[in-house]
Amino acid sequence: xxxxxxxxxxxxxxxxxxxxxVDLIFPTxxxxxxxGPSGCGKSTLLxxxxxxxxxxxxxxxxxxxxxxxxxxxxxxxxxxFQNYALYPHMSVADNIGYALKVAGVPKAERRRRIEETASxxxxxxxxxxxxxxxxxxxxxxVAMGRAMIRExxxxxxxxxxxxxxxxxxxxxxxxxxxxxxxxxxxxxFVTHDQVEAMTLADRLVVMNKGQVEQVGQPLDIYHxxxxxxxxxxxxxxxxxxxxxxxxxxxVRIGGHAVRLSPAAASLxxxxxxxxxxxxxxxxxxxxxxxxxxxxFVEELGSGRIVHAAMEGQAFAAxxxxxxxxxxxxxxxxxxxxxxxxxxxxxxxxxxxxxGPAASPVAAVPALALS
Amino acid sequence: MEKRSVFKSTWLPIVFALPQLTLILLFFYWPVAAVxxxxxxxxxxxxxxAEFVGLDNFREVFHDPFYWNSVLVSIxxxxxxxxxxxFIGLVxxxxxxxxxxxxxxxxxxxxxxxxxxxxxGGIAFRFILSPERGLAAIxxxxxxxxxxxxxxxxxxLAFVIMIFIWKWAGYTxxxxxxxxxxxxxxxxxxxxxxxxxxxxxxxxxxxxxxxPTLFFLLVTMMTEGFVGSDTFGMVHATTAGGPNRATEVMxxxxxxxxxxxxxxxxxxxxxxxxxxxxxxxxxIQFRFIERRVHYK
Amino acid sequence: MIQRTPFADALTYGLMIxxxxxxxxxFVVVIAGASQSLQQVNAVPFRFMPGTHFLENASAAWTRGxxxxxxxxxxxxxxxxxxxxxxxxxxxxxxxxxFRSPLKHLFFWTVFITLMLxxxxxxxxxxxxxADMFTPFRLLIQFLTGIEIKVEWNLLxxxxxxxxxxxxxxxxxxxxxxxxxxxxxxxxxxxxxxxxxxxxxxxxxxxxxxxxxxxALTTIMFVYGWNQYLWPLLMVTDPSYKTMMMQLRALxxxxxGIPDWNVTLAGSLIIMLPPxxxxxxxxxxxxxxxxxxxx
Numbered sequence: 012x013x014x015x016x017x018x019x020x021x022x023x024x025x026x027x028x029x030x031x032x033v034d035l036i037f038p039t040x041x042x043x044x045x046x047g048p049s050g051c052g053k054s055t056l057l058x059x060x061x062x063x064x065x066x067x068x069x070x071x072x073x074x075x076x077x078x079x080x081x082x083x084x085x086x087x088x089x090x091x092f093q094n095y096a097l098y099p100h101m102s103v104a105d106n107i108g109y110a111l112k113v114a115g116v117p118k119a120e121r122r123r124r125i126e127e128t129a130s131x132x133x134x135x136x137x138x139x140x141x142x143x144x145x146x147x148x149x150x151x152x153v154a155m156g157r158a159m160i161r162e163x164x165x166x167x168x169x170x171x172x173x174x175x176x177x178x179x180x181x182x183x184x185x186x187x188x189x190x191x192x193x194x195x196x197x198x199x200f201v202t203h204d205q206v207e208a209m210t211l212a213d214r215l216v217v218m219n220k221g222q223v224e225q226v227g228q229p230l231d232i233y234h235x236x237x238x239x240x241x242x243x244x245x246x247x248x249x250x251x252x253x254x255x256x257x258x259x260x261x262v263r264i265g266g267h268a269v270r271l272s273p274a275a276a277s278l279x280x281x282x283x284x285x286x287x288x289x290x291x292x293x294x295x296x297x298x299x300x301x302x303x304x305x306x307f308v309e310e311l312g313s314g315r316i317v318h319a320a321m322e323g324q325a326f327a328a329x330x331x332x333x334x335x336x337x338x339x340x341x342x343x344x345x346x347x348x349x350x351x352x353x354x355x356x357x358x359x360x361x362x363x364x365x366g367p368a369a370s371p372v373a374a375v376p377a378l379a380l381s
Numbered sequence: 382m383e384k385r386s387v388f389k390s391t392w393l394p395i396v397f398a399l400p401q402l403t404l405i406l407l408f409f410y411w412p413v414a415a416v417x418x419x420x421x422x423x424x425x426x427x428x429x430x431a432e433f434v435g436l437d438n439f440r441e442v443f444h445d446p447f448y449w450n451s452v453l454v455s456i457x458x459x460x461x462x463x464x465x466x467x468f469i470g471l472v473x474x475x476x477x478x479x480x481x482x483x484x485x486x487x488x489x490x491x492x493x494x495x496x497x498x499x500x501x502g503g504i505a506f507r508f509i510l511s512p513e514r515g516l517a518a519i520x521x522x523x524x525x526x527x528x529x530x531x532x533x534x535x536x537x538l539a540f541v542i543m544i545f546i547w548k549w550a551g552y553t554x555x556x557x558x559x560x561x562x563x564x565x566x567x568x569x570x571x572x573x574x575x576x577x578x579x580x581x582x583x584x585x586x587x588x589x590x591x592x593p594t595l596f597f598l599l600v601t602m603m604t605e606g607f608v609g610s611d612t613f614g615m616v617h618a619t620t621a622g623g624p625n626r627a628t629e630v631m632x633x634x635x636x637x638x639x640x641x642x643x644x645x646x647x648x649x650x651x652x653x654x655x656x657x658x659x660x661x662x663x664x665i666q667f668r669f670i671e672r673r674v675h676y677k
Numbered sequence: 678m679i680q681r682t683p684f685a686d687a688l689t690y691g692l693m694i695x696x697x698x699x700x701x702x703x704f705v706v707v708i709a710g711a712s713q714s715l716q717q718v719n720a721v722p723f724r725f726m727p728g729t730h731f732l733e734n735a736s737a738a739w740t741r742g743x744x745x746x747x748x749x750x751x752x753x754x755x756x757x758x759x760x761x762x763x764x765x766x767x768x769x770x771x772x773x774x775x776f777r778s779p780l781k782h783l784f785f786w787t788v789f790i791t792l793m794l795x796x797x798x799x800x801x802x803x804x805x806x807x808a809d810m811f812t813p814f815r816l817l818i819q820f821l822t823g824i825e826i827k828v829e830w831n832l833l834x835x836x837x838x839x840x841x842x843x844x845x846x847x848x849x850x851x852x853x854x855x856x857x858x859x860x861x862x863x864x865x866x867x868x869x870x871x872x873x874x875x876x877x878x879x880x881x882x883x884x885x886x887x888x889x890x891x892x893a894l895t896t897i898m899f900v901y902g903w904n905q906y907l908w909p910l911l912m913v914t915d916p917s918y919k920t921m922m923m924q925l926r927a928l929x930x931x932x933x934g935i936p937d938w939n940v941t942l943a944g945s946l947i948i949m950l951p952p953x954x955x956x957x958x959x960x961x962x963x964x965x966x967x968x969x970x971x972x
Contacts, residue, residue: 063866084872096863100885109881110871157871387777387865388875394772397879398784401765401845408803408842409791411813415802469699476692479685487693489960490701496956498904501949504925505707508938518721551700552967559968579685608795614906618925632797636907639801652798659793 013074013087013164013197014039015060020069022055022221029055031221032069037199037214042191044200046208047218048244053201054169056218060199061167062086074164084113089158090167094174095150097142097157103129104138107156114161124160131190132156148179155187159194166191166198172207184210205245209233217241235352239359242286242352248316248327250286254356257281262351265301265321269348275364282356289316291350292328295343302343305336317342413656419649438650448651450626451634457538458630459606462545467598469546470553471591475583477554478561488558495551499544499611500618506544507619530620534627537620541628544615545606553598560594561587597666604662608632608655631655711735711943718939731943738944742924743916750839751903751921751951757840758902763894766849767887771879773850774857775865792847796908803842804911807832834915843905849894852970856890857883893966896959900952921948 015037022030030052037043045053058064060071062083070077078086089110097106105112108125116124129135132152142150151171158166168187172180188211191198202208208215209229217224217232217240225237236242242250253264257278261268262285271278295301303319303326317328319342328344336342353362420438422431442448473491477484494502508514512521512529520527530537564587572582606612613632616622622629622637629637631651639648705725710718712731717724739745769788773781796803806812810830819825832838868878884891909920928944930936956963 061866061870063869083866083869088870090867090870092863092867094861094863096861096867098864098867098882100882100888109868109873113872113877157867161871387775388869388878390776390875391778393875394776394778394780394784397768398772398780401769401850402784402787404765404841404845405787405791407806407810407813409794409799409845410787411806412799412802413794415805416799419802469696472692473696476689476696479689481686481689483690484693487697489957491696492956492960492964493704493953494700496900496952497949498906498922498952500906500922500925501904501945502703504929504941504945505703505949507929508710508942509703509706514719514721514723514936514938516723518723522721547700547703555964555967559964579682580688608797610796610907611904613797614922617906617910635797636800640911645801648801655798656793659795659798663793 015165015197015199016070016072016075017056017060018070018072020056020059020066020071022052022059022064022067029221030067033221033223035216035223035226037197039197040195042188042198042200042211042213043216044202044208044212044214045216045218046202046205046244047224048203051218052221053203053218057167057169057199057201060086060165061088061090087164088167089161089163089165090169091151091154091158091171093170095142095154095171097150097153099142102139102141103134103145103153103156106142106153107134107160110157110161128156128160131159131193147175148183151175151179151183155190159190162194163196166194166196168198168200170202171200172202173204180207187211205247209245217244219244235361236286237361239284239286239354242354246288248289248329250288250352251292251321251326252284252286252354253321253324253326255283255285257283262353264346265303265326265344267301267346269301269346269351271348271351271353272364275353278353278362278364281362283362284354284356284359286352286354287346287350289327289329291347292330293345293347294328294330294332294334295345298343300343300345302341305338305340305342307338308334308336319344416649416652419645420653423646434646438646439653442647442650442654445647447626447629448634451629451631454538454627454629455607455631458542458545458612458628459603462542462549462606463599463602465542465546466549466602467553467557467595469550470555470557470598471588471595473550473554474557474561475587477558478587479579491554492551494548495555497548498614499548499609500614502544502548503541503615503618506540506547510540510543531624534623534625537624537628541615541619544619545612548611548615549602549605553602556594556598557591560591564590600662600666604659607662608659707942707946710939711946713939715935715937715939718942719936730939734939734943735947737937737940738928738947741940742928742944743919744921744924744944744947746917747919747921747924748947750836750918753836754839754905754909754920755899755902755951757836758843758905759895759898761840761844762846762849762898763891765844766846766894767853767884767891769850770853770857771883774854775875775878788845788847788850791845796842800907800911804833807838807842807912833912834918836918838912839909839918839920843902843908846898848970849898852890852894852966853887855969856887860886889962889965890969892959893962893969896955896963897966897970899955900963903952924948 015035017033017035020030020033021028033052033056045056047053055064059066060073062078062081062085066079070079072078073086073088098109101109104125107128108121111121111124125138126135129138132155134149134152134156137145137149142153145153154171171187172183175183184207187200200211212229214226215229215232216226219240225232225241232241233245236245236250239252243252255262255264257271257275257280260273260276260279261270262283264285301321303321306318306320309316309318314329314331315334317330317334317336319326319328353364354360355362419431421433421435423434423438424431473487477488477491510517510528510530512518512526512531517528521529526532528536530540568586568590569582572586577585608631612630613636616628616630616633620628622633632655635648635651635655638644638651642648706723709725709727710723711734713724713728714730717728769784772778773784808831810832815825832841864882865878868882873881904922905920906922909918909923913919913923925945925948928941930938930941
């Protein structure tokens, strides 16, 4: 069991810097997910922990030992790769047991542990097969078995589910979670899939452009995104973001003024970006509210997403009740002030306003829904 | 192309590369350095230290009509041999690629001559094409000496070229067949939908798409014709450069000058010219390979 | 695709049969001639049917060319050349591909340039090196320390001399290099995570994964080694090191002697047979290696 400390770690290739000083602490036994778009540096960070990538500046410590200069095998980490990287010429048993063979574990002992591991990942019947004769899900299990068998202090996952089909991904997700509870090793899981991130993480790290945007529990991040980037990256469909400005304690959205809480008064005159999650948007009951022009409706069965244009910008609302909307038809929404997120327009950082915002003041006449 | 993940060690790569590099230094670079040295020096006939003579050896070589004879012979040999071998390989590859019943059998057989060493093939052809027996005897019974490579230089040159073609046609065939098989099937089918028959398709679609392979083979075969190890063997085992130097290709002349004429300086100067020629071929090959990569 | 093209099909078969006559015809003549009697082989017109005298012709050739000895030597030489090439080029390619060393470019180009230096153009000094292997070292030591030492190691008339100068191979090195480049980066990374160092990775992963390459290269290089002509011709003077290729000319009928070409052909057939068999039996590998190594 080991805590991972990452202290002002930087990475550059020649002159281009890809990580601009990352500081993180992953406590013992936690399941940490690093989430971000491709090219944000998440995989590089993981590979630096693994020892596959040189650390340009800063330091990484595992269980209190600085590992900057240690070989991968000396760090006590195991890794599951995106393409599994199974040894194609070895049987499942040999793949799983290779690390023990390298370590010089006696044959009988090795055999015992291979069988034990194989039964945990459900591969007991496939030990003599070659990787080419396995399905995608089984290969994934071999990769996990190979990582588990050494009883590592740290588990590293590099987008391990992205090569699987959607159904398998869901079930493997659950299995990884169960495995973590059982082994209780510190796990670092890199992904660009926010659903994966939300469902797996004890602690979520959102990265962008070589920097950490936000660290926290998944729900915290969902409810209080620290920046417009995090706001738009987490949640599906993505949060609606609209440019506005605070005037007289209100923000104007779609020809409608929404009154903010008194605490927002200090922000008078600021250029801001207002965000609201589609699932917090409601259809206006009386035909008044924030006006938009309907585009189309995505029917999900359990609900539906109304896509509309508001002052020329795309706007989505996840609605529970059934509606029929014609393209081009005006539609009025209610935006509850307590669900509005305010961001500084220039920096994109979250502006904290104490207490919920108040109700709308100025109503603009609108056509009722047909 | 670089590997992302590599091992860190200063001495291990040296240990791994050293065995072959030592052999290369000993048997390639050191001898070539000696060739360079000899090409610019002359050893006095009655002993004593070699003397630097600048370009004298080259001058002598370039004033030697026998040298230019060997250049001409080599050019005829390489050009005729290369073009014919490629042409035959192409025709056979187009035929086999149609995958008619039984074509697999022919494909299997066509490659076999390439396994035969040039000199061994040469001995066989000395019998097959000898003027007094076998097939050529019929020819010569029409008119005496219609075919006599022992007597006529042009016949002898044609003779060694034939051995070259026989051996290398199978080689070009392999590459051209591989090239044809990488032409997408859909392209042939599209042409068939456009109403083009198999012969038209071969000329309009397949041969143009083979252009890179054809060019590659042309350069390879020319190199082989000029400096291939089999070229020396073919000539040595059959005509020994004769009659009257009609088949004295450049490589044969170099070895002959050195080991029979004991003219190391002259042979070395000729070697340098030949190395220069190979460099030109290699350069052309590389430019072309780079272009091929870009078009992909 | 449905095709009804009787004319093109007939033409195709015509061409394939023509190709057969051209390329396989010589084999037929050699086999026929090698199994005929002295009169039959000299008959005009030549009869393409094999006779019944192959065994006696072959045994006559076997004695005339001392082929028993030569066969052993050729086998030893071809095998050692093949093993040397297959093994050393793999090591060099490993050093070039899997290490981040400033020397890798030097290694690459050192090997690459050998493509432009065929034996024919450096044969005399190569002979000189083989006659006295320590010349370069001696000169180097003399140059560095001024001490002249008298050690000689003569490779002429030895298996080492037959084999060592032929082992370096750019073709083989590049074949491995190309294959190593296609392996996913994660393979080496996974091995490193499992605790394997470079040497272990080479033997546990690269060697078994290169099996097809090794087989392909082995077929090509065996044919190459067996068919070596010029080098043994120059450096072997001791009959006990003669190879099959060198005995070809000894099989020829004596000038103005009996034209017993049946014996010559039987001998030539024996000499050309091993590589032909290799190519025939392992054709898939041979062709694969040939096409891959020229890319």
